[in-house]
Amino acid sequence: MDNSPLRVLTVPTSPYSDQKPGSNGLRRKVHVFQSRKNYLHNFIQSIFSSIDLRDRQGSALVVGGDGRFFNQTAIEVIVQMAAANGVGRLIVGHHGLMSTPACSCVIRKFKAIGGIILTASHNPAGPDGDFGIKFNTANGGPANDGITNKIFQLSRTIEEFAICPGLRLDLTTLGKQTFDLENKFKPFIVEIVDAVESYANLMRNIFDFATLKELLSGENHIKIRLDAMHGVVGPYVKRILCDELGCPDNCAVNCVPMEDFGGHRPDPNLIYAADLIDIMRDGAYDFGAAFDSDGDRNMILGKHGLFVTPSDSLAVIADNIFCIPYFQHSGVRGLARSMPTSAALDRVAKATKIELYETPTGWKFFGNLMDAGLLSLCGEESFGTSGDHIREKDGLWAVLAWLTIMASRRQSVEEILQYHWLKYGRNYFTRYDYENIDIDAACEMMEDVELMIADKNFVRQRFAVEDKIYQVEKADNFEYTDPVDSSITRNQGLRIIFSDGSRIIYRLGGTSSDGATVRIYLETYDKEAIFQETQVVLAPLATIALKISQLHHRTGRTGPSVIT
Numbered sequence: 001m002d003n004s005p006l007r008v009l010t011v012p013t014s015p016y017s018d019q020k021p022g023s024n025g026l027r028r029k030v031h032v033f034q035s036r037k038n039y040l041h042n043f044i045q046s047i048f049s050s051i052d053l054r055d056r057q058g059s060a061l062v063v064g065g066d067g068r069f070f071n072q073t074a075i076e077v078i079v080q081m082a083a084a085n086g087v088g089r090l091i092v093g094h095h096g097l098m099s100t101p102a103c104s105c106v107i108r109k110f111k112a113i114g115g116i117i118l119t120a121s122h123n124p125a126g127p128d129g130d131f132g133i134k135f136n137t138a139n140g141g142p143a144n145d146g147i148t149n150k151i152f153q154l155s156r157t158i159e160e161f162a163i164c165p166g167l168r169l170d171l172t173t174l175g176k177q178t179f180d181l182e183n184k185f186k187p188f189i190v191e192i193v194d195a196v197e198s199y200a201n202l203m204r205n206i207f208d209f210a211t212l213k214e215l216l217s218g219e220n221h222i223k224i225r226l227d228a229m230h231g232v233v234g235p236y237v238k239r240i241l242c243d244e245l246g247c248p249d250n251c252a253v254n255c256v257p258m259e260d261f262g263g264h265r266p267d268p269n270l271i272y273a274a275d276l277i278d279i280m281r282d283g284a285y286d287f288g289a290a291f292d293s294d295g296d297r298n299m300i301l302g303k304h305g306l307f308v309t310p311s312d313s314l315a316v317i318a319d320n321i322f323c324i325p326y327f328q329h330s331g332v333r334g335l336a337r338s339m340p341t342s343a344a345l346d347r348v349a350k351a352t353k354i355e356l357y358e359t360p361t362g363w364k365f366f367g368n369l370m371d372a373g374l375l376s377l378c379g380e381e382s383f384g385t386s387g388d389h390i391r392e393k394d395g396l397w398a399v400l401a402w403l404t405i406m407a408s409r410r411q412s413v414e415e416i417l418q419y420h421w422l423k424y425g426r427n428y429f430t431r432y433d434y435e436n437i438d439i440d441a442a443c444e445m446m447e448d449v450e451l452m453i454a455d456k457n458f459v460r461q462r463f464a465v466e467d468k469i470y471q472v473e474k475a476d477n478f479e480y481t482d483p484v485d486s487s488i489t490r491n492q493g494l495r496i497i498f499s500d501g502s503r504i505i506y507r508l509g510g511t512s513s514d515g516a517t518v519r520i521y522l523e524t525y526d527k528e529a530i531f532q533e534t535q536v537v538l539a540p541l542a543t544i545a546l547k548i549s550q551l552h553h554r555t556g557r558t559g560p561s562v563i564t
Helices: 030-035 039-049 071-084 100-109 145-157 195-204 209-217 234-244 274-280 310-319 325-330 344-352 363-371 395-409 413-424 439-454 534-549 551-555
Strands: 009-012 026-029 060-065 089-097 114-118 130-137 160-163 175-179 188-193 224-227 287-291 298-302 306-308 335-338 356-359 377-380 384-387 426-437 462-465 468-477 494-498 503-509 516-526
Touching: 026 030, 030 039, 030 130, 039 071, 039 130, 039 145, 039 160, 060 071, 060 100, 071 089, 071 114, 071 160, 071 188, 089 100, 089 195, 100 114, 100 130, 100 195, 100 395, 130 145, 195 234, 195 395, 209 234, 209 395, 224 234, 224 274, 234 395, 274 287, 274 298, 287 395, 298 310, 298 395, 298 413, 306 310, 306 413, 310 335, 310 344, 310 377, 310 384, 310 395, 310 413, 310 426, 335 344, 335 363, 344 356, 344 413, 344 426, 356 363, 363 377, 363 384, 384 395, 395 413, 426 439, 426 534, 426 551, 439 468, 439 494, 439 503, 439 516, 439 534, 439 551, 462 534, 468 534, 503 534, 516 534, 534 551
Parallel strands: 060 089, 060 114, 089 188, 224 287, 335 356, 335 377
Antiparallel strands: 009 160, 026 130, 114 130, 175 188, 287 298, 298 306, 377 384, 426 516, 462 468, 468 494, 494 503, 503 516
């Protein structure tokens, strides 16, 4: 057996112009990473080069992914390049798997300089699907714009990368593996960790597991149904809900991570989690939830498939936050939502006199507030909710929060939701996604709408639909000044706010590798009529939104790809 030190090579390469990370990292079709020479290597080297060598040397870095196709290949390259770039210690999830919330947890636990998370979130997987790479910093949260811009600039000028091609790693065995390298760096250590246990231990310190066990497996236990959609969160659900809290094994389905997520799109919404909703409809289960591929998103359902919008879910958790032991001890420093998320949370913040922050879409903005001690609970309408225990959204945490509230109040999901609406009124909310739109048509539409709403005559303009009249009170392109560092983030969505508080918002999404996604958000508030059908209530706003944007005319579409 050859025990000589492993060679470190410097390999010449040429840059690519399209490696600009979005709010969720770099996402491309798998074939892009496979067919373009050194495409993966270039981006990984750009991440390492963005970290000062003095900070890399001897430091720990976390690596894990959602298990999608190409995950193992990418991890092997990252490990070889980390060794060659002076990283002292790599902490890798068992079998290369680690949920995004767990990755944030592990970064913070091991005081790592950051983590590389391999996921394209709710996007399809497999040889013809998507792959993604995201860099999280030492706080456990997504890198800010300054860092992602630095990575992008490095990727545009890269001339070489460092790699240790002979390094081979065993991802199946827990524990440390040590490698000697032919360079001036100390021995390179890789530790394969049980990220599920690290995350489970964090949850034990937040929730009362004895109370939850009584709710889920006691004499009068409720029946739940959880769908992991063959993503990485399956083992976490099994370990925590089944093994520890006593739920029967058959309450958790699709819990074996698969490279193509079983051929389905791992997106926990009314369209892609339709199987769960269908099963819930007959009333056999009291509570249901679905998760996306990397475990950071969640969908909450009540009996008979009652859908709790993410905006309402966030507001309900906020209103019942002191049911959760963690907040009983830590207190609540602030609440926050992304701008497109409904104002249901605002009403709770006003009633409880807790500071509220309205941020752009993207978890890094919440992380900045949390690091400054200003924020305890936050969420986005795109099925993300979390507390300040980590710096990522956390799907399983949201489920445990809901179950804790149900145990504390001794009420069903429907009763909790109805009580909330009776107390605060109801913010009717929906989102229309138009996916895979021609990028030029999408940008032209957004530019024309912005020009229209910037006209001084647009404010006070009236729109009549049937017997309803909506008068514009404010219209702008949302801009955010961070209260922590005073940084300004512009062009975050076109807002039309009417005199009754109703809102229409247009945003251009960037999470698809096939064209653009145009999102239209509709919201109206009603204090009295709280049990109406959401799409019926919001139909007049939808008519106005489509009239202003001329979206169907411009794109040839007759309706949205997804309605949530």
